[in-house]
Amino acid sequence: MKNTSYKFLSLVMMLVAFWGCQEDAEMHTEVTSVKTLYSPENNAYMNLGAQSSAIFEWEAAKAADNGVVLYDVVFDEEDGDFSDPLFVLPSDGRGMQRRLTLPFSELNRIAEMAGIQPEGVGKLQWSVQSSKGINVQEILDIRTIEVERPAGFPAPDELYLTGTATEAGEDLGNAILMKKTSANTFEAYTSLKAGSYFFAERNAGEPDTYYIDGDKLRADGETAYDGEEKVYRIRVDFSNGTTEIHEIGAVELWFAPNGEFLTDLPYTSNGTWMVEDYPIEFKQESWGRDERYKFRFMVMDAAGNSTEEWYGSTNGDNQRPNESTGPAYWYMVPVTNDRWNNCFKFATEVDNAAADIQIIFNADVSNYTHSVSVE
Template identity: 45%
Template structure:
């Protein structure tokens, strides 16, 4: 019995040697060797492109495939630089189509316009961009054997149109605290506006109300990147910014009144109360007696002045040319405000609720970014 135990113990080292020998370290290594892209094929060198970033137009960049030594997939990026750049710090890189595996890239005019802006090519300017292809296998990245030039002409407007725009500065109602900056209303793609007052001091526009935002300023009728604008005096304005064509419009609002259609005149004026709101308080509203009943139609007239000092009128009313008298069940959209292009005494009027007749009321008009422009009539 003891002899058998001794024999087992004596062969244990041999068994361990066999097991450990079968667990030999794997010497497999990843092969990252590859040949870089040898030739760029499209677009032709010095191709001229008139950019149309507001459309779906695009440019396709193509190149010969790179060759991986082990025959596996290669990933591609297209790099862009200034005409005199060496791609040591490219201004933009885009992953090729198909998640990077295709040897082509379809790039929108909008993206190219952004690259051109980053390269220092101004709006309405023409300039050249250099491009090449970076092929990657693991950590091994190889630049193509050649590069090419694409010449672009930029349209007017900003390469990157902000999602939001804010107004801030000592001349504004919100002051210099960026977190309290006044948000502009987006009224169409790339166009923003705000009804506000300005006083003595400087102001600017930003693309957000925190951190270090991009800033914009106005010089006359031109919207520019960076800088500040200076205002003198205290006035109420509608400020409208169009980032599509770098246009800025400051329309002074010199007055607003509630237009009572039956009398064909202003019933009473509304005063600017701040935060895009005009108000009239404790006003008695009496409908006009007609042979067929009591007439209650009304809308609003704004007196305005353009940057050159030319005075004019703008009308604001209903989206409907004619309306029924509202009730407590009428949708809130009834009171929304819409510009009237072809105004006359009667069209696009609202109607007061029955309860308003002969009562003292507050009327509030809201031109604010967080909701549709609207108004309310409050019976006191």
Template identity: 40%
Template structure:
């Protein structure tokens, strides 16, 4: 009997719970009025796009009179379009809730391209706001024109890049192409040598990848090749697809700079595959009154001047037991003492072998081996 009463009580409670839940359910009111007032940017505003910067543009409007649950989308169309088939749509900030949309210049570059504005060209698109609740969508009653100037960059940026051709270290076999390091979106660099011959860039080593070539210091898409003449030289090549620009810096040599002497105590020469090496450099720590100083970094001699590479840390301890990251390299200032490494204590009054690795497949780094 007690079991029946207990079960029955539980059933009553469950029914009350269900009825209580049903009382909280109400239908969504789908009524929504169109957005009628756009506030920013101004009509016929002009923007010079700089996609490699963090610059952005905010699109703003007065909220609609929808009761609740409104979703905003900004639609873009050509200036003679009627938004029946906009070429681009995206929800507003806050997953479509806020009456504003923030678009980076890189996003706007893509929108400009979809709207028919070519690289290194100026053109206009039209925009409005769509407001929806459930399946009820209302196009805005107001539109504005935005004029954009695109730089000489690419809309679709490669995610990987390789150098191939008779002028390269890998030769004309594309499967042996030289990989470039991706340093930022659309920006690649490589330390390598080039000789007389031809070369091109590709985003794949196999299959039907896209090809690029250099003409008048500008990156262009196509199967043409760039031709070089003269003896082999070592370079730092840098390609920026955001603005279609290229930079070639000749690396003449790399010196081992010892801080206490304020001079280079040895020279590394290029050995291929992004590697510089010195087989034997005599090392003698500098004798100060407080002890012997062992700090060093690297001087990179280019055709345009001397640059320095060293540690990300301003000051370092002994490398004994240090992780591999201790030896990582990055561009640093010409300060005599800052961003230096320390030799292993056993290197004092010995000779060392030094290898410097500027390869795309791993962090830029170096290795010092004390010779017996």
């Protein structure tokens, strides 16, 4: 009889302990919603081009066990209902503080996700959800902020030029890869004909696209071109959302010994100029035969102003190239219009021969370069 009583008491104690643990577990996850947002004020304006941060603060939620409450700040579009928010991130202190310090650069990224264009003004909604890691509470208070985005976009790893106005046509798979000239800038030397063109981050799938609007870079569109077929240098800067288009006129071979331009190099395609079978004769001097040369590009801006751009060697002076000369010798860099400095030298076999001279300014080469060959 006693044994039966002990078993019954043990069972009762186990049930009491189980119910107690269950109640403790429920209490450990119980937390109130955030009832009041403190800052920023509703409809506060923020210019995201400044080097600053937005500070978000709110009233504390309460946990049934008086323990730690976790907070997530949620953002949505102006007309969103937070059922599928744009962005969610924990508050400062890995979600344990009643404050979020958000750099404007990050807020700019959220604004981009909301479809607000660079240099555009738009609104975002924000609120705070409380939890104990589970049992996330509903949103009670919602505020709006008005943001002005700076110019510019995050720079892609690659940029392609495509469209009916381009040399490659409108097939994205054949798009022209632009030269990446810095972390945020790209350029292409190419011809345009009547049609339209735009830029794409990839040459397959459904990439993000951009277009030129005046001198600004915009997202999701294309630029119409209705002029004559001409050669252009197109530059794109993602850091500030600007573009430059310059017409490339005559590209000429400067022969320093005579102080004159020997010939134009006609444009072919894909950022390449070439003259074939051009006769080259060095100039006889008292000390030997002089063979120095470099190149001049005539460049015209959108206003019709024409300027000279000279390209020559990275070295102030050079020796004649030979079979062992490395590719860096042929690299072309901007230089001054000085008659002699930064000139290349023709190889010995070019003297009194017909030469093929080619300039290559495209993304197929590591550095803009040229070649001189004779048969």
